[in-house]
Amino acid sequence: MTATGPTLEGADLLLRGSRIEAVGWNLAAPPGAHIIDLEGRFVTPGLIDPHSHLGVYPSPRTRAHADGNEATDPFTPEVRAEESFWPQDPGLRRAVAGGVTTLHVLPGSANLVGGQGFTLKLRPAASAAGMRLAGAPSTMKLACGENPKRVYGQARKRAPATRMGEIALLRSKLEKARAWAADPDHETADEDSDPATGKEPRDFGLRALAGTLDGRVLIQNHCYRADEMLLRLSLFREFDTRPRAFHHAVEAYKIRDQLAEAEVGAVVWVDWWGSKLEMLDSVPANAALLDAAGVRVALHSDSAYDVQHLNQEAAKAMAAGWRAGLEVEPEDAIRWVTAHPAWILGIDDRTGTLEAGKDADVVVWSGNPFSVYAHADLVFINGGLVYDRARPGSYRISDFELGIRSAP
Amino acid sequence: MTGLLLTVAIVSATVYTGEGPPLREATVVIDGNRVTAVGTGLAPPKGARIIDARSGIVTPGLIDGASRVGLVGVRLESQSVEGTLGPDADPVRAALRVSDTFDAASFVLPVARSGGLTSAAIIPQGGILQGQSAWIDLIEDDPVRRSPLALHVSLGSHGSKAGSRSRAFLRLRQVLEDTRLVNSNRGLYLSGKLRPISVSAADLAVISLALERELPVVFEVDRAADIRTVLQIARTYRLRAILLGAAEGWKVADEIAAADVPALVNPFENLPSDFDRLDARADNGLLLHRAGISVGFTLRGAAHFAPRLRQAAGNAVRNGFPYDAAVAAITSVPARIFRMVDTGVLRPGALANLVIWNGDPLELTSWPTRMLIRGREIELRSRQDQLTERYLTLPLDAPGGPGRADPGPALPSAP
Incomplete structure (x- = not known):
């Protein structure tokens, strides 16, 4: 399943170095190639989770490692998830065992602007930098709705306490970013910054936020309700920008025509609902409805458990579409966990499909990937075999688990 | 719910009875609220209303042995969360009964039914001696089948949010000893001459039922060391123990089996x-099952996630759990653990709670097409279905009204 069109049955896949060289029938293996006979098993692109907190809210859940929300101010555009990321999170290995090759790790949703996301490939490394997907565009986490006003208004008696407060604060912050960007001297002023002369130091936060206005930094906006998503769209229009995608977006199906028209993606669950009032109108057919309307829809986990079976989430989302009377093909649904999240992260030129020239991020499944019984048997990242189910030690357990975990 | 209970025959089905391998091309006959016959090639009785399963699969209604359906509406809105007390409440609240506040009209129930759930043990939450569970069918009319069902105790770090796990075990021991003391000195207790004790009179009555083995005690506990301690306490006080969670149970499987204690586990739990x-x-x-322990699957207090029970069972099968035993683990086993006889099975005399599926009930590409609870057909339509139907066509804004938001200036092309 290439995630670009019809499923190619009985086909071959040629990987060379870190890239896919060819996909098709009767490919000639170059001399010396290592040949793996899949005997009719399914192959898909490596799965991509566009919304994860692995590494920043790792397992076990402890105060010591709760590094996902810099909840000291509603605006922290300068912080980067990469700089909280703990590469020894035991959840990372399990995500790979679920066929996930690329993660987008985000700061939490306590803040209106929570900081920069971290796009990575799931190869084990000593540091976050060693896992970074080089060249992936920067992303910025924004949040609206219940979380920021609960964290600040209700818990700390400071702004924002209401939804209108959230929008007003964000508008004034975006205005500052626009002014900063428009100031022809801002870069040189930075260079010359000197506390002795009163010149302002470099403002990394404003600089990052300004990037969301010119499209260099992709806005990933946590937002649930349809009306709030539309409010956000019109706010961003005031600044000639738009979000790359709304995340969670449980009511996106209600405005799928407008999201399609605005070319804004949607990152959704299948069956998460009801833990907050803004999550009440979630429907399992959300993804199928969005896809039918032409919205680039992706499924996300937001969970150290669900990231392990995104293929099952896609199966549920597809079946919910069928149950609602929509025509959904497996070839559509596979894109919800591969090609579409790649677009949402701005890395669709690199990964997310099985096409010549793309990174060799490939999963071999033990059976139909939409079956609950299917395992990821082999997982390749950048052409390297990082996980082989037949060899439990192939993706080593994290340092944390060493001497603690006795299970294989 | 009104309407005559007729004789119903479900034909052309593969029937999982909840107790072993399936019956092919089988018929299920229901009279009133009971199953009267199940078998391959059985002719439906004359005059029976025929439900054609269309070669689908019939299972007993699914059962979660530790659920919060009907107790939680919107989790972060405290006015819609029941079967629990605030964070500052006494962690000993054995007298709390979830059946007092169970809401069968909750909008969560139809969603749970959409995943095939027809019954559940609904459990209290928070505290150490948390209160009493109830057995319910997911219907509005007379839903509670047994209350109290069990006394619930949460240990490990779950029961000790305000302190150490030592504190939770200490409180449990104090309560059990005080109850014993009162029960052997009723006269002194009633005349106020007994030393001060740590438990309210209402709690004492419930804990006494547990000590008399009238009520089973569900221990929510995960760490292997804590499970060992629970087994020892259960032995000392001769409690009818049931384990809930038992994530590290596999390390002490032989000891759990030797104590003949059943376990309700969540197959998704594979993370530290x-x-x-x-x-x-x-x-x-799987390891508990192999040790001879009765293993039921649970989502461990889920309400909104209730439809995922079959996904949990499917994942257990993916990881080696035998298929027939996995179906039993979400039907007959939880019923047997709580001694709910004639429930979770399809055999003559059993309560007619069943689901017709359009495919393998553990596969996520199939779903329930019909459902009977106590012999009555229940419409499988949730608020989620109503929303989906409402929004199948767009846009919804009224013509002539303010309409859709002004599209504003043209957007820059996607970066």
């Missing part, structure tokens, strides 16, 4: 999510 579960593993249920 806290210090109670550092050695959690995906095949925990």
Whole structure:
């Protein structure tokens, strides 16, 4: 399943170095190639989770490692998830065992602007930098709705306490970013910054936020309700920008025509609902409805458990579409966990499909990937075999688990 | 719910009875609220209303042995969360009964039914001696089948949010000893001459039922060491223990089996999510099953996630759990653990709670097409279905009204 069109049955896949060289029938293996006979098993692109907190809210859940929300101010555009990321999170290995090759790790949703996301490939490394997907565009986490006003208004008696407060604060912050960007001297002023002369130091936060206005930094906006998503769209229009995608977006199906028209993606669950009032109108057919309307829809986990079976989430989302009377093909649904999240992260030129020239991020499944019984048997990242189910030690357990975990 | 209970025959089905391998091309006959016959090639009785399963699969209604359906509406809105007390309440609240506040009209129930759930043990939450569970069918009319069902005790770090796990075990021991003391000195207690004790009169009555083995005691506990302590306490006080969670149960499987204690486990739990579960593993249920323990699957207090019970069972099968035993683990086993006879099975005399599926009930590409609870057909339509129907066509804004938001200036092209 290439995630670009019809499923190619009985086909071959040629990987060379870190890239896919060819996909098709009767490919000639170059001399010396290592040949793996899949005997009719399914192959898909490596799965991509566009919304994860692995590494920043790792397992076990402890105060010591709760590094996902810099909840000291509603605006922290300068912080980067990469700089909280703990590469020894035991959840990372399990995500790979679920066929996930690329993660987008985000700061939490306590803040209106929570900081920069971290796009990575799931190869084990000593540091976050060693896992970074080089060249992936920067992303910025924004949040609206219940979380920021609960964290600040209700818990700390400071702004924002209401939804209108959230929008007003964000508008004034975006205005500052626009002014900063428009100031022809801002870069040189930075260079010359000197506390002795009163010149302002470099403002990394404003600089990052300004990037969301010119499209260099992709806005990933946590937002649930349809009306709030539309409010956000019109706010961003005031600044000639738009979000790359709304995340969670449980009511996106209600405005799928407008999201399609605005070319804004949607990152959704299948069956998460009801833990907050803004999550009440979630429907399992959300993804199928969005896809039918032409919205680039992706499924996300937001969970150290669900990231392990995104293929099952896609199966549920597809079946919910069928149950609602929509025509959904497996070839559509596979894109919800591969090609579409790649677009949402701005890395669709690199990964997310099985096409010549793309990174060799490939999963071999033990059976139909939409079956609950299917395992990821082999997982390749950048052409390297990082996980082989037949060899439990192939993706080593994290340092944390060493001497603690006795299970294989 | 009104309407005559007729004789109903479900034909052309593969029937999982909840007790072993399936019956092919089988018929299920229901009279009133009971199953009267199940078998391959059975002719439906004359005059019976025929439900054609269209070669689908019939299972007993699914059962979660530790659920919060009907107790939680919107989790973060405290006015819609029941079967629990605030964070500052006494952690000993054995007298709390979830059946007092169970809401069968909750909008969560139709969603749970959409995943095939027809019955559940609904459980209290928070505290150490948390209160009493109830057995319910997911219907509005007379839903509670047994209350109290069990006394619930949460240990490990779950029961000790305000302190150490030592505190939770200490409180449990104090309460059990005080109850014993009162029961052997009723006269002194009633005349106020007994030393001060740590438990309210209402709590004492419930804990006494547990000590008399009238009520089973469900221990929510995960760490292997804590499970050992629970087994020892259960032995000392001769309690009818049931384990809930038991994420590290596989490490002490032989001891659990020797004590003849059943376990309700969540097959999704394979992460060291806290210090109670550092050695959690995906095949925990399988290892407990192999040791001879009765293993039921649960989502462990889920309400909104209730439809995922079959996904949990499917994942257990993926990790080696035998298929027929996995179906039993979400039907007959939880019923048997709580001694709910004639429930979770399809055999003559059993309560007619069943689901017709359009495919393998554990596969996520199939779903329930019909459902009977106590012999009555229940419409499988949730608020989620109503929303989906409402929004199948767009846009919805009224013509002539303010309409859709002004599209504003043209957007820059996607970066």
